[in-house]
Amino acid sequence: MKLDAAVSPPVPAGMVLASLIIFTLVYAALMVADVYLLVSFARAGAPAPEAEQITVRSDPGFTLAEAQD
Amino acid sequence: MDLNTLWFILIGVLYTGFFILEGFDFGVGMLLPFLGQGPDASETDLRRRMIINTIGPFWDGNEVWLLTAGGATFAAFPKWYATLFSGFYLPFFILLLALILRGVAFEFRSRRPDALWRNFWDWSIFFGSLVPSLLLGVAFANLARGLPIDSEMNYVGGFSNLLNHYALLSGVTTVVIFILHGAIFLSMKTESPLNEYALQAARRIWIPAAILDVLLLVSTYLSTDILARLGVNPGVIPLTGVAALFFVGYFLRRKRNGVAFAATIVTIAAAIATLFMLMYPYVMISTIDPAFSLNIYNAASNPYTLRVMTIVALIFVPIVLLYQGWTYWVFRNRVLARPESLTY
Numbered sequence: 001m002k003l004d005a006a007v008s009p010p011v012p013a014g015m016v017l018a019s020l021i022i023f024t025l026v027y028a029a030l031m032v033a034d035v036y037l038l039v040s041f042a043r044a045g046a047p048a049p050e051a052e053q054i055t056v057r058s059d060p061g062f063t064l065a066e067a068q069d
Numbered sequence: 070m071d072l073n074t075l076w077f078i079l080i081g082v083l084y085t086g087f088f089i090l091e092g093f094d095f096g097v098g099m100l101l102p103f104l105g106q107g108p109d110a111s112e113t114d115l116r117r118r119m120i121i122n123t124i125g126p127f128w129d130g131n132e133v134w135l136l137t138a139g140g141a142t143f144a145a146f147p148k149w150y151a152t153l154f155s156g157f158y159l160p161f162f163i164l165l166l167a168l169i170l171r172g173v174a175f176e177f178r179s180r181r182p183d184a185l186w187r188n189f190w191d192w193s194i195f196f197g198s199l200v201p202s203l204l205l206g207v208a209f210a211n212l213a214r215g216l217p218i219d220s221e222m223n224y225v226g227g228f229s230n231l232l233n234h235y236a237l238l239s240g241v242t243t244v245v246i247f248i249l250h251g252a253i254f255l256s257m258k259t260e261s262p263l264n265e266y267a268l269q270a271a272r273r274i275w276i277p278a279a280i281l282d283v284l285l286l287v288s289t290y291l292s293t294d295i296l297a298r299l300g301v302n303p304g305v306i307p308l309t310g311v312a313a314l315f316f317v318g319y320f321l322r323r324k325r326n327g328v329a330f331a332a333t334i335v336t337i338a339a340a341i342a343t344l345f346m347l348m349y350p351y352v353m354i355s356t357i358d359p360a361f362s363l364n365i366y367n368a369a370s371n372p373y374t375l376r377v378m379t380i381v382a383l384i385f386v387p388i389v390l391l392y393q394g395w396t397y398w399v400f401r402n403r404v405l406a407r408p409e410s411l412t413y
Contacts, residue, residue, distance in 0.1 A: 008155035010224045019162045026166060030173055037180050 072375040073365040076145040077352070079382065080138055081345035087134035088205075088337050093330075094124040094131055096251015098171065098198025099244070102191055104255065104266055110184070116263055117191060118179060118411045119404045123258040125175065125413040126400045130393050132168070144378055148222055148368035149352040156216065156224025160204045160231065167204075171197025179413055199244060206243030210236040213293045213347050215354035220361050222353075222368075235292035242281040249278045249317070250333040256326045260406050268326065275318045282314050282336065295347055306346065310339025 097120060105117035143150040154161060170193045178190035214235055217226040252271035256264045286307060289295050295303060302308075313335035320329035348354065352368055355361035369375065404411070 008151070008158070008223075009221070010155050011158045015158060019158075022162075022166070026169060030169075033173075033177060037177065040181075 072372065072379060073145075073369050074350070075379065076141065076369075076375060077345070077349060077365045080141050080145070081341060083134055083138035083141060084345075085338050085341040087131070087138060088341055089334050090131035090134060091128070092202075092247045092333075092337055093250045093254040094128040095198040095202045096247040096249065097124045097255055098194045098251070099202070099248050100251055100255065100267075100270060101198075102195050104252075104263070104270060105191070114187065115406060115408060117187075118408070118413060119259055119263055119406060120255065121175060121178065121194070121413045122404045122411050123255055126396055128175065129172065130396060132172075133389075141378075145370055145375060146352060146363075146365065146368040147370055149363055152218060152222050152224060152353050152363060152368075156218075156226075157208055157231070159228050160208060164201050164204050167197045167200040171201075175413055179411075198247075202244045202247050203240040206240035207231060207236040209243075209341075209344055210239030210292075212353070213289065213295075213344050215293070215356040215362075217357050218353055218355035218361050218363070219357060222361070222363055225357075233292075235288050238281070238285055238288055242278075242285045245274060245278045245281055246314075246333065246336065249274045250330070250337065253317075253321070253326055253330045253333060257330060258403055260403050263406070264403070268321065268324070271326075271329070272318070272321050275314075275321060279314050279318065282311055286311055289343075289347075293347060298347055303343070304346075306339050307343040310336045310343065313339070 101117060101120050105113060105120050107113040107116050139150070142153070174190040174193035174197060178187055178194070181187070208231070211231050211233075214233070216224055217230065219225050249271055252267050252274060255267035256271060258264075259267060286303075299307070313332040317329045317332045317336070320326070320332060350364045350366070351362045352365060353363040355363075370378075
């Protein structure tokens with residue numbers, strides 16, 4: 001089957017083009033919003049190490065044998 | 070029962086699962102700007118976050134049922150898929166845009182504190198829930214009613230052809246029943262006072278929902294060949310669906326929200342079952358000539374494909390059901406009115 005024969009007859013070429021352009025624009029706008037969020041979170045920096053991470057290490061019940069499991 | 074019939078039923082089951090599950094999260098999305106209103110800005114924001122968090126862990130899993138139904142249609146009945154997706158190109162394009170914005174909105178909404186940002190995404194969730202509900206209601210009514218399909222299995226009507234009275238009634242009914250379904254879900258998943266407001270909303274929306282549902286059944290007699298196919302008495306399934314919706318009002322008045330939710334599930338399941346009973350063994354009914362209609366045999370893949378699909382489905386569908394059920398179990402508690410407990 002050639003590409004020409006596989007095209008959906010009821011869908012005009014203009015509509016395919018229009019949907020392609022609109023999808024591209026929407027995804028581009030969403031990408032801008034995403035990068036904006038990424039940059040603003042990166043600028044804010046990583047949060048300070050949390051207290052609970054330290055308690056896990058100093059937990060007397062936590063042994064090397066368990067860690068190897 | 071042959072594999073063609075089995076896959077027709079399975080696709081019906083997938084759409085049923087989708088409308089039951091995504092039905093309430095579409096409803097919750099449509100209620101968001103209205104139930105998410107507090108005495109001040111911070112309470113409004115807290116309520117909106119609570120509302121979004123009720124469906125936060127579920128909505129994407131629910132949506133997968135639609136993708137699976139579409140995928141199963143493509144694999145089992147490729148000609149049905151081709152006719153449907155090219156014929157409904159514009160509405161499905163709009164549907165996808167709405168779902169894309171809605172999905173992103175849940176993730177982005179609470180990542181910035183400013184009101185304008187949050188408001189934009191809240192309304193994206195609203196329209197992203199309203200538009201798909203409306204369009205799917207319109208699309209399914211057109212499947213029941215029949216479409217101008219030519220001898221080459223191509224849809225030859227325009228977009229306006231899809232917007233007939235019957236289809237629009239079905240679209241509006243779908244929207245209103247989903248709002249009811251979502252309001253009952255919210256009443257079960259939120260803390261006071263939000264759950265009481267949700268219950269009030271459910272009681273109010275129940276009246277138009279029940280009226281629209283009866284109107285839809287009556288106009289199904291006027292607009293489809295249900296009379297020839299199911300008879301004057303359509304049988305136990307459609308009537309149970311309509312009756313269940315009437316019981317919803319009774320259960321809501323007695324604050325039996327869980328039972329009311331089960332009843333809206335019955336209504337939605339019965340509606341989809343009725344549609345598939347109306348169509349069988351056709352999948353796209355031609356209004357030009359009945360001989361041009363697509364059915365489960367002339368639209369199907371070859372028997373080998375259907376056999377492989379059946380084996381794959383028998384293995385993976387139970388796994389999917391298990392892990393989705395597990396998600397609902399893990400997040401079975403009510404969403405608390407505490408900002409630090411909210412993910413979205």
